[in-house]
Amino acid sequence: MKKKDQTKKHYRDYLFYDILVRIFIHLNVADLVAASFVCKTWNLATRAPQLWKKLDLTTLNYSNYFNIPMLVNSWKDENSSSKMTRFLKYVTNLSSGNINIIIFNFYVYLTDDHLLTLAKRTPNLKRLVLPLTGNISKIGIETAMKSWSGLESMTITSIFKDRHYFTAIGKYCPNIVRLKFTCTFEQEEAEAVVNYTPNLKELSIRFVIVNLRALCLVLNSLKDLEVVNISHSLIVDKLDGEFEMYSLRNLRNHLDASYYRKLIVCETGECLRCQNGRNNDPRRLPHGPLEDIWRQDEITSLAH
Ligand SMILES: [Zn+2]
Known part of the structure; x- marks a missing residue:
């Protein structure tokens, strides 16, 4: 009984x-x-x-416990930064290594402690979306990338500009097939992509300034590249000391037809950037619309 x-x-x-x-x-x-x-x-x-496939830290802005302001460089002070580290330790303990996607908070300043706390406890990470600002050391990025050898997709922001960051990707993350840049895409970025992510299939350089020669370099050099999203980007080049801007029609004249077909552009006004532009809720200004584009999963939204 x-x-x-x-x-x-x-x-x-x-x-x-x-x-x-x-x-x-x-x-x-x-x-x-x-x-x-x-x-x-x-x-x-x-x-x-x-419950732990995706760790989305963007929701912390709407939590009473955190109350993170929607301002760039939030939580940069030592106390707040330590609080974030403790929080990340706790959630990764709950997740038991099951996290595949990490979307950092757009506004919170990223430190080595944050990055390494996550890297140690998320061995199965496939996709990483970096925040807008932070300061990561060379050793910090090396250690993190070593832990994330299965990484397939990254959203790169202006904190990831240094070349040794890409060296670490090339050394430890051979499976990267998707990259999204939310900062300018110049010759230096193009060379880093070509040299350190040779298996790239999808590249998003949406809504940023793109150097024409940099665009040509990736299209010419990456044999597996299938699509490049240049929606709402400003395509420029410097000729005889003068900046030249290129319309889509100009681009067609500069690129081989097989390369031109790989480009994705917004023609209908229905892409994420256009939709966000119509959302003029004052509570989300000035960075809300930018945050929306930054956090979107380019894997599925690349073609709008
Ligand atoms: Zn659009």
Whole structure:
């Protein structure tokens, strides 16, 4: 009789766990952490692997506990930065190594501590979206990339401009097939992409300034490159000391037809940037529309 009761209890607990996980899947990361402190059963449910495929830190802006302002370089002071490190340690402990995607908070200043805390505990990472600002050391990027050898996709911001960052990618991450740049794309970036991500298939240089020669270099050199998103980008070159801008029609004249066909442009006004431009909610200004484009998954949204 006692044995039968125990079986019933186990079955009921299993059902409760299953229901909790189905509810928790709708929570953002801050609420999930709060739920983990309620009781042992809730804590167990918050550790379900299916809750941790994507770690989206952008939602911290809307959490009462964090209250991160939507301003560039937020949480740069030591106390706030340490708080973020502790939070990252806790969530990666809950995730048990199941995180495949990390989207950093757009506004929070990134440090070596943040990057390495995540890198040590996310061995299965496939996609990384960097924040807008931060300061990462050479040794920090080397260590992180060594841990993320299975990385396939990155969104690169202006903090990743130094060449030795790309050297680390070339050394430890041979599976990179998708890159998105949210900063200018000049000759130096093009050379780094060609030299250190030779297997690249998709490149997004949407809504940035693109040097024509840099664009030609990647199109000429990367044999596996299938698409390049240049929607709303300014294509320029410097000729005889003067800047020249190129329209799509000009580009057609400069590029081989097979290369031109690889370019994606916005012709219908329905791309993410156009949609965000129509969202003029003052609470999200000045960086909200930029954040929307930055955080989008280029793998599926590349062709709008
Ligand atoms: Zn558009």
